[in-house]
Amino acid sequence: MTLANQGHKGPADLYLYEFWKNIVDTYSRTQLSFSNDKLIALSGTARWFSTHTKSKYVAGMWEQYLECQLLWRVEPVYKNGAFLRNMPLRASFTVRPQNYVAGKGAALLFKVVDWCVELSDPANEFGLIQNGCGYVQLEVHYLKRIKLQELEPSYRVLYGWLLDDDPFLEFHPNVFLDAPKIDKGIFSEEAEIYCVPAAWEGRIDRHAQHLVCFLLKLTGAQEEHLTFRRIGLTKLSDFLEHLTQEFLLKERMTQRILIM
Structure with a gap:
C-alpha cells in the first residue's frame, strides 16, 4: 500500500507514521x-518501525515529523449526553501536507529545536522514561496569557478560556485538556496559563481553517528559557473566532521555550 494508492500527496513514508x-x-x-x-507490545512494534523508517524514537513519537506528533489531543467521551472519560488521540501524520495547510502562511507556526529524554534503561531506547524526565525545546512566535475556566457539570462543554487582554471578551469552549482531573491548579486565579498558536488545520479547498494552539502552564525558567508544562490543546474556527485568531497573531515575537 502506498500513499499514491490512497490519493495522498506528500512524502512517501507518511503512511508508515499513520500506521x-x-x-x-x-x-x-x-x-x-x-x-x-x-x-x-508498543516497544516491540517500535523496534520494527525504527528499522523501516530510520527515525529516532522519542517517548512514543518519532523524530521525523515530530512537530505534527506534538499536536496530539485528548478527546472527551460522552454517554447519553453525559461526560464519561477522556480518550487520548494521536495527531494524524497524513495531515502534514493535507490538513496543516499553507493557506495563511506557514502551516506549522512553531518548530522543534532540540529534545532530551532520560530513559530508565539507557540501553533500551524503546523503554520507559526515567520519572518523566525530559524536555522539548520549541521555537515559537506567539505567546498569550489566558484564563482557563471549568464549567458546571450540567453544561455540555466542560472547559473554556478567555484571553487576559481580549477586547472582544470571547469565551472559547473548543478545548482538549490532557488531564483535567489531575491538573487542578490550572483553573485557579494564580495559574499562569498561556495559549501558543501552533498550526493551521484545514484542507486547501476549504474556506474555513482552524487555528490549533497549545495550552501551556508556566512552571519557571531554566537558564534563558521559560519552562512550561503542556496541559492541552484548543482550536479556534476561522468562521466564529477569526477576530481572536487575528488578535493572537498580531504581535510576532520569536522565542525559545522548554516543554518539560
Whole structure:
C-alpha cells in the first residue's frame, strides 16, 4: 500500500507514521488484564518501525515529523449526553501536507529545536522514561496569557478560556485538556496559563481553517528559557473566532521555550 494508492500527496513514508498512529490509538482504547502489556507490545512494534523508517524514537513519537506528533489531543467521551472519560488521540501524520495547510502562511507556526529524554534503561531506547524526565525545546512566535475556566457539570462543554487582554471578551469552549482531573491548579486565579498558536488545520479547498494552539502552564525558567508544562490543546474556527485568531497573531515575537 502506498500513499499514491490512497490519493495522498506528500512524502512517501507518511503512511508508515499513520500506521504507527493507528497502532497507538488502538492500544490506548484496548482494555488489557495488565496495563504494562501495552508498553511491551508498543516497544516491540517500535523496534520494527525504527528499522523501516530510520527515525529516532522519542517517548512514543518519532523524530521525523515530530512537530505534527506534538499536536496530539485528548478527546472527551460522552454517554447519553453525559461526560464519561477522556480518550487520548494521536495527531494524524497524513495531515502534514493535507490538513496543516499553507493557506495563511506557514502551516506549522512553531518548530522543534532540540529534545532530551532520560530513559530508565539507557540501553533500551524503546523503554520507559526515567520519572518523566525530559524536555522539548520549541521555537515559537506567539505567546498569550489566558484564563482557563471549568464549567458546571450540567453544561455540555466542560472547559473554556478567555484571553487576559481580549477586547472582544470571547469565551472559547473548543478545548482538549490532557488531564483535567489531575491538573487542578490550572483553573485557579494564580495559574499562569498561556495559549501558543501552533498550526493551521484545514484542507486547501476549504474556506474555513482552524487555528490549533497549545495550552501551556508556566512552571519557571531554566537558564534563558521559560519552562512550561503542556496541559492541552484548543482550536479556534476561522468562521466564529477569526477576530481572536487575528488578535493572537498580531504581535510576532520569536522565542525559545522548554516543554518539560
